[in-house]
Amino acid sequence: MPELPEVQTIIDDISKRIVGKTIKDVAYITNSIWRNEIPERTRFLKARVSGLERKGKHILVHLSDDHTLIIHLKMTGKLTVCRPDDPIIKHTHFIVRFARMELRFNDIRRFGYLDFTESSRLNDLKYLADLGPDALGISEYGFVNLVRSKNSRIKSLLLDQNSISGLGNIYADEALYAAGINPTRKSSGISPARIKRLHLNIVVILKKALASRGSSVSDYVDGSGKQGEFQNFHRVYGRTGKPCNKCGSSIKKKTVAGRSSHYCPRCQR
DNA sequence: GGGCTCCTGGAT
DNA sequence: ATCCAGGAGCCC
Numbered sequence: 001m002p003e004l005p006e007v008q009t010i011i012d013d014i015s016k017r018i019v020g021k022t023i024k025d026v027a028y029i030t031n032s033i034w035r036n037e038i039p040e041r042t043r044f045l046k047a048r049v050s051g052l053e054r055k056g057k058h059i060l061v062h063l064s065d066d067h068t069l070i071i072h073l074k075m076t077g078k079l080t081v082c083r084p085d086d087p088i089i090k091h092t093h094f095i096v097r098f099a100r101m102e103l104r105f106n107d108i109r110r111f112g113y114l115d116f117t118e119s120s121r122l123n124d125l126k127y128l129a130d131l132g133p134d135a136l137g138i139s140e141y142g143f144v145n146l147v148r149s150k151n152s153r154i155k156s157l158l159l160d161q162n163s164i165s166g167l168g169n170i171y172a173d174e175a176l177y178a179a180g181i182n183p184t185r186k187s188s189g190i191s192p193a194r195i196k197r198l199h200l201n202i203v204v205i206l207k208k209a210l211a212s213r214g215s216s217v218s219d220y221v222d223g224s225g226k227q228g229e230f231q232n233f234h235r236v237y238g239r240t241g242k243p244c245n246k247c248g249s250s251i252k253k254k255t256v257a258g259r260s261s262h263y264c265p266r267c268q269r
Numbered sequence: 270g271g272g273c274t275c276c277t278g279g280a281t
Numbered sequence: 282a283t284c285c286a287g288g289a290g291c292c293c
Contacts, residue, residue, distance in 0.1 A: 003287055057288080074288045076277080091277080109276040111288060127289095152270080161289080168287050217287065218279080237287090258271070260285085 002073045004135055004166030005209035006220050006228065007057050010079050013223025014103065015052045017081045021098045022048045023063075030093035033107070035070075039116035043067055044096065056131045056165030062119060069096075070115040070125070071105060076219045077112030080104055108219065135166035136206055143199040147187045154190065154198075155183035156257035167202070170215055170237045173262045175202045177236045182268040183261040208233065236262035 026044045048064035061069040071079060082102050089106065094114055096103040105114065123129045133142060146164065150157050157163050158172040176183050178201035181194060214220055214228030217238060221227055235245055240253040244264040253262050
């Protein structure tokens, strides 16, 4: 479900409600949702939420006693602030209880996970340490070097979180369309001018998506359980067979890098 | 690279 | 009944 704009929207929503609040209790519902050891309940009790942070598509919830809860939502994960008397819906796996509200982690497909560590040892977690520069933080220079240095298809590179973090299937397709680059192109063969255009479009599209509070295609909801709006502005994703906004050609879909890729065969070369 | 896997559920 | 899904790791 969530890519950078969705994860950031959730973090911004939730931060307003839980930063500074003290944890009263936690509820373990599905043990297998934890990536490593399940933290003891006492690790959470009386801790205060000191701040939230995004690393790629990971959500870090920092606690006052120098521990951090890590959350990855994968495809169908949801993180919402609820009232204690809201019914606990199916596929809810973990709850953090505050005095007047609860933070609930729900995931239909259970691809998502939770993890917990001392904050000073976050970089011992390989999946965090290996993340590439953030899609909204990488410089144009850094991005050009990255793309020119790889021989993979550009779509694969954009999805590779260890090369550049935060992009997923929707925004990779949308950015490639905006830059006029075919998803199957070998990255090393793309001209620097084209790569700069792609970098600019990644930033512009991610920022627009953030302003629209993310894309709700099926499951995504923000930290309050509301849908985003950016799906209304998709140019290729989910528009297979519809006319290209630039040239009128039919938008095509084909598998690239193991994912369905939506593109205009005429505008993207 | 491509293919398979984890899992549930909606669309066709 | 079959296909497909905002992710990503593992296997040749």
